[in-house]
Amino acid sequence: MSEPTMPDPREVLRLEGVRKSFNLGTPLESEVLHGIDLRLRAGELTALIGPSGSGKSTLLNVIGLLDPPSAGELYLLGRPTRMVDDETRTRLRNEAIGFVFQFHHLISAFSVLDNVLMPLMIRHGKPSATEIDLARSLLDEVGLAAYADKKPTQISGGQQQRVAIARALVTRPPLLLADEPTGNLDTRTAQSVFELFHRINAQFGCAVLVVTHDPRLAANCARTVQLVDGQIVSDALNSPLDG
Structure with missing residues (x-):
């Protein structure tokens, strides 16, 4: 009998045999994800690629704890999540996962700084001075410290996406x-955001x-996972492109 595998302390996410079906128990039942195995470790920058309809959005929703898998297990920071209740799932998602979308979903009535602070305000109301300092430091990291008091409508699309990244990290x-x-x-703006x-x-x-659908951006990640028809068909390390 083989010895049990020791857990990897740097492992953030692990999917084991994850399947996702819709319209369960009906004549329209269809399986979109077919037994996904995937691990992500702290510090990894990984691209997920695949044609339209390959299941990328479904997989991202499962990984983001927005949708539970139909079978298999998803471990977040070593904790199994498939059978947890909605309240626990929401708490885990809010504490452990940041999201950045194609459309930044900033709130135009709030300042750039308040948009960055929004996840903390949703969590526990008025942010502390320490949290405000953190949000300002994140805006500095994304090159937008001078825009903290502006509204999202007063900055460019690329800058708005940088605000969304700061918000995801707060x-x-x-x-x-x-x-x-x-x-x-x-x-050009896409390249700067990816950098x-x-x-x-x-x-x-x-x-x-x-x-991402951009092969050059994917190639500049340390690793690329390719999804086709709900299955991972390749998972490889990349050599970063020059230039």
Whole structure:
């Protein structure tokens, strides 16, 4: 009998045989994810690629604890999550996962600083002075310290996406999920935002999973996972491109 595998202390996320079906128990039942095995460690910057309809969004929703798997198990920081109740799932998601989307979803009535603080305000109301200092430092990290008091409508699309990244990091999550974060930006701005992901990944040491259709951006991640028809068909380390 083989000895049990020791847990990896740097492992942030582990999926074992994860399946996801919709319309369970009906004639329309369909399985979208077919037994996904995936591990992400702290400090990894990983691209998730695949054609439209391959299941990327479904997988991201499962990883983000927005949707439970139909079978298999998802471990977040070593904790199994498939059978936890909704309250626990929400708490784990808020504490451990940051989200960046293609459309930044900033609130135009609030300042840039307040948008960054929003996850903390949702969690426990008025932010502390320490939390405000943290939000300002994150804005400084993404090059927007001077824009803290402006409204999102007063800054560019690329700057708005940088605010969204700062907002995702304000809770210091061990896992950052980004769904086509550069898909709504021009090439030059997209590159600068992606370089920011690299810097954030190196500085904060969180695991970062980026869904992208851009092969050059994917190739600049340390690792690329390819999903086709609800199955991982390749999972490989990359050699960063020059230039």
